[in-house]
Amino acid sequence: MRYVWDFDQPSEGGKALLGGKGAGLAEMTQIGMPVCGGFTVSTDACRAYMREGKVPTGLDKEVDEAIVRLEKKSGKKFGDLKDPLLVSVRSGAAVSMPGMMDTILNLGLNDAAAAGLAETTGNSRFAYDCYRRLVQMYGEVVDGIEPNLFEDALTGMKKKRGVKNDAELNANDLKELADTFIAIYEKERGRKFPQDPREQLMHSVEAVFDSWETPRARVYRDHAGIPHDLGTAVNVCQMVFGNRGDNCGTGVCFTRNPSTGEQGLYGEFLLNAQGEDVVAGIRTPQPLEQMEKPFPQAFKELVESMKTLEQYYHDMQDMEFTVDEGKLYLLQTRSAKRTGSAALRAAVSMVEEGLIDKEEAVKRINPDQLNQLLHPMIDPKAKIEVAAKGLNASPGAASGKAIFDADTAAELGKTEDIILIRPETTPDDIHGMLESKGVLTTRGGMTSHASVVARGLGIPCVAGCEALVLDLDAKKASLNGKTISEGEIITIDGGNGSVIIGAVPLVPPSINDDFRVILEWADSFRRLGVRANGDTPDDAAKAREFGAEGIGLCRTEHMFMAVERLPVVQKMILATTTVDRQKELDKLLPMQQSDFEGIFEAMEGLPIVVRLLDPPLHEFLPKLEETDDPVIRERIIALHEFNPMLGTRGSRLGILYPEIYEMQVRAIVRASKAVEKRTGKRPEAEIMHPLIGFAEELKRMRELTEKVIAEEEAGEFPIGTMIELPRACVCADEIAEYADFFSFGTNDLTQTTMGISRDDAEGKFLTKYIEDGVIAQNPFASLDQDGVGDLMKLGLERGRSVKENLTTGICGEHGGDPVSVTFCHNIGLDYVSCSPFRVPLARLAAAQAALNEAANTAAGLSLREAQAMTHE
């Protein structure tokens, strides 16, 4: 078996054999990029080492031969006492993995060679700096010497010399330090620092092998699901130096502008410096263009390499390079990080340039990144001082006057920009939220009322900002010692949870042409439908603007909350007889009808799924302490529930008070007829029953619904149900008998499946769970595929087992989460429905899911395998 591959020797083993880093270096070398010479000790060798407990037979001979080839290529000799070949050793597994040995530099130096190098280069400081680094790295990594011992010696030396930075130490200092380090090494290990470069090298290779088995690495692999028997490769690479004179330098560059995606030179360069110097920011680098003058040849070669690599990888690259004595060496190239707009621009222009196809362009955009583009942002150039941080509950930034109650917000918000600040919000605050530019709460989590409503409204929200102490009576707040009075301007950034006192310049959201083009391409690839959740004609308009193909969830309870209606709703709830209740319902009927007419008209030609009343009735009543009326108090007490989430709500209301649902169905049906009469087109309204747990519930609710439709002589309407209880998933076959469609309500399904109340858990134990790694992510933000998702699959299978043409969708918050959208595609839902502002993301995610599925199918991978790969 062969264990060693030079970078320029084709192996066909890829990453599995050479590791990610080794394969990349080989690839660059073989397409003619200026990469330092070197070779890779394969993962086969590591596996043999693990198996046999020792370096496998023949490996030293192969390494020796590779070194000889490297000597020949570089014109230098390993262990030479004048101008030695120096190498670096780096680990490199097939999957990028923290916790393993990183790097040993400058292998090949010893006492004599360091002196020789000093003499040859005429740069004694350089030579001993290299040497002392080698001793330290080798001592730590190969022989496990306590890093503090070396660090303390370095600190002591700086103190002795009265300097602050390593860079201020001179050649003598560093030579003395190298001696000290060697003394530390000998004291700790009881033997001399190895002077034989070959011994250094082989021990370093073994150290890399050993680092595969460190506890940290094992824990990481357990966590990421990486098998323990893969092993790592070892990369041995000739050292080059950007810091040994003015004919040297180092830099980074991007093949396109990472902020805008525009083509053109973009990078920085530093003369006579190492990569670390650029990162450390001690000296200010020059723009890349200025490299041309001192290094015309290297510059030309760099520009060509940029082009070649972009062509080769079909993607924008982020490269590191060094110029050593005028010659260019590429140290690394990787796919470049970019902003959302840059990603769009680059993708669209690469298609125009013929570099990639449309599929590739769509696959390459990270949907999460686009989120920022759909909301106003704090101007990246603005200088801001963050006063406190909360949860990034709803994206976008907003500035406005601080207002501490919903009534004032509702009033003042009509004419001025305001930010509503509350401990948390309730349905009573909706009118104030509607007029606010943003919402800030001191309690509650990502799916608290404030967060959910704000995301629905598309306004920024920072939730659970615990540093903020409210004094609602005095209408002011204190924030880390500063007071915020009513009317004072504050700014919130819901994208990162920042709270800033004062105004901050914002940049507006932009669905620019690139964005539009990508979404059009995406639409041509996706199978999954995308609808929006929306309760008003405004929502409906926004939904259309963002490309929604319908309303997947139109909640009717917000309609009950409007200021002029709440008194009627309350009277209806307080009614003790059906007759009295009917009287109030008769008043509500035309109001609801007009709501529906507005939405139906706005959604002309597209389906609208209307969900009947869902929340428990006590949500519409005042709080007990807010009223003295004995009748109201008695009713509030009677309606009180210990666990309202699991109480009298959803279709349970329809069973207990059929007259309420009858009114709602009548309003829908009459609105449909009125709009049809006015526009000549019949709206595609669908009627949805919430919180069904038993088939018999839906049977009765369907009968009620059909009865009203028949009374109104209104033809047919699809009638369906939310699937939001575990029992509904398990008994989906029975339920499907009475349903034309299923809509998975994954917010409540997550709560009941996990037994977690999101109102109680977020900011409390759930936050702690995520911090401590008990669970990987917030299940209310991204669908719990193993648990909740598995129940969805069960529900889907059982539902379809009795009704093949059952329409299925999801209308929980997960419908706007890209990973969850992929899951929805994979299990075969017909559509997702999400907040209008997330519709573009969902469209993109749905297209990516379809493209990945096609690719996986082409590769003959099962869904499970493909998911496992994505996971890695």
Add this chain to the structure above:
Amino acid sequence: MRYVWDFDQPSEGGKALLGGKGAGLAEMTQIGMPVCGGFTVSTDACRAYMREGKVPTGLDKEVDEAIVRLEKKSGKKFGDLKDPLLVSVRSGAAVSMPGMMDTILNLGLNDAAAAGLAETTGNSRFAYDCYRRLVQMYGEVVDGIEPNLFEDALTGMKKKRGVKNDAELNANDLKELADTFIAIYEKERGRKFPQDPREQLMHSVEAVFDSWETPRARVYRDHAGIPHDLGTAVNVCQMVFGNRGDNCGTGVCFTRNPSTGEQGLYGEFLLNAQGEDVVAGIRTPQPLEQMEKPFPQAFKELVESMKTLEQYYHDMQDMEFTVDEGKLYLLQTRSAKRTGSAALRAAVSMVEEGLIDKEEAVKRINPDQLNQLLHPMIDPKAKIEVAAKGLNASPGAASGKAIFDADTAAELGKTEDIILIRPETTPDDIHGMLESKGVLTTRGGMTSHASVVARGLGIPCVAGCEALVLDLDAKKASLNGKTISEGEIITIDGGNGSVIIGAVPLVPPSINDDFRVILEWADSFRRLGVRANGDTPDDAAKAREFGAEGIGLCRTEHMFMAVERLPVVQKMILATTTVDRQKELDKLLPMQQSDFEGIFEAMEGLPIVVRLLDPPLHEFLPKLEETDDPVIRERIIALHEFNPMLGTRGSRLGILYPEIYEMQVRAIVRASKAVEKRTGKRPEAEIMHPLIGFAEELKRMRELTEKVIAEEEAGEFPIGTMIELPRACVCADEIAEYADFFSFGTNDLTQTTMGISRDDAEGKFLTKYIEDGVIAQNPFASLDQDGVGDLMKLGLERGRSVKENLTTGICGEHGGDPVSVTFCHNIGLDYVSCSPFRVPLARLAAAQAALNEAANTAAGLSLREAQAMTHE
């Protein structure tokens, strides 16, 4: 195809061919019982009728021939004008089914025959009574005439005669009535009442066939899952009369005493009367023995028949008979209803007599019936006046002084019998409940706190007695106008929900010898283990007494509630640092340890599953309005949860406050060591973690548990988990990696699977759901097999897929419900655990499940088929 079978002609078609009633009559006839002659028109005929839309060819001929045979047997002629053969026609499907035609009597009469019968019998009243009944029944059933028309005429006649009862009408009245009825018939139908007996008979047969298809019958079949194409049989039977003179009579008898199960004559007899007269209670019947004198031959024959039928059916019979002119006719025999003790006595003595075997004896006892035997009962002979009714939440009866607060109850209850009366109970009331003889609440349902705790304690509870209005400040209550002051004696009967003012004589519970014998037999047949839920040494002792094979659920939270501990627990909760919390935990440790020592000693040799702390911490703190302490108030507010059921409880506490669980594990482990040292036997303690939703939770809790066990050098303890969340069922394979055992917590699993909070739903929408038939039964009383049960099966399968020897049990309230116990047996659980007082029921139900399974296996039935049959 043959359609008609005489009762004495063996058919081999059984119930499917002859229907239940027909098969029974044939059976009795063929073993020589004195049954009236007759024949059955088979279900084949009905199916042909439905198929062809008319009476199948050949049926009339077969009926004619059967009538001829019946004439020959009876010596009378059908349509004879002097002494006609009269017959009854009754429907009889294979499955007993309400909603179908019941009976037409006296077929064969017409104007002339009625007159002839009057003459022949010399009993004109009898003859015309028969005739008017025939006209009415025939008119209603065969020709669909409105019953009111006949009833009004009857009422008018009684008015005219100034009498109250039908029996007071004389021969002339009835003759006039028969004429009036015939006139009604002719007016309604526009034709004469059929005078041809043969026409009467064939139309009646058709009417029975038609009644199979009435909407009521269809609805019933839909509901009960009976196929619509089975059809019904028709039974034609010679009429006999107990009311045509003093040589006639009628009676009912039991083959054993239905109250005690003792052998001996038991029955009643009425001279010159019809069966209806016995039922109507107009005349007082004589004891059966007194029948011997007037009818020595019939009496002798009856006594012999009782013996023969009991031998034949191997069961105690409840028979109806008529003596017509001195000759005995058995009209019906069926398995006799009996009390719990009678069932036991009869079963045991039948085994002694060799009539049945032990298997049959065990199968025959209804576990629910035994419930009454395990608790004190109100003396059946006592005269009582029920003042109000509530829910029968925990069985048994108790008298005692009315007490309205837990503190007084706890104090006074030590020396006197008291009944605790509360709006509802909370964990704060436990100390009072412990000292009470019974609990009465005005709110809450079958699984409210009061109900659950009372059942656990084995004391009676009447819950949700809404008629009771409490004035807690004044320490009194009013009940339908009567005032109950503190200290006044009341009685409650938790078996039927009665509340009685004053004392009532009670009879004590008795596990008598018969009961013990049956349970011993049951134990020899069952596979399923039976454990008890118990938190104290007293519970443990009771559990052993009732035959529990271990403690399946030992809750530790009640231990935290004891008066002297609560302050320490509260300090522990209020601690703001781990150090302060540890200080209080150190105080609790020896207390918990001594609790466990007591239980472990009581359960020597049997397993004890200890569940770590489960309820949310705020349950241990006072209510907000009960304290002024700002620190406590702040902590109460911080711990407040909107949905505590779905909040920070169970193992979530163990993750957040590992020191609490560490203390508990240490207490268990040290108790185990202490008991082992004292007794030389190591207790079989198992440690259970509540509310696990994620495998990672259990992994961490297992690590914590094992760490403490290792620190205490205590060997090994089984470590397991409750499965009480839908996610735990779905992800049971992952969870099983860290579990030695699963215990399904079906109370919480039902709540989360259905999204129903039992505290909120019972007495509210759930009660309404059951009343209205949305669901068939309370899912907290009997397991929802389709939903919750299906999730359990999933959990079981997935858990066992990774760990074959996983021990599995159930510890929800369902563990004591016989139907649920059967389900647990069928899905293959290892044990059920229930309140000690239900252990005998569970033992019996488990044995029956095993015996039925064996029988079904022998019959080659699948589980599903067998369940469907049980359902019928």
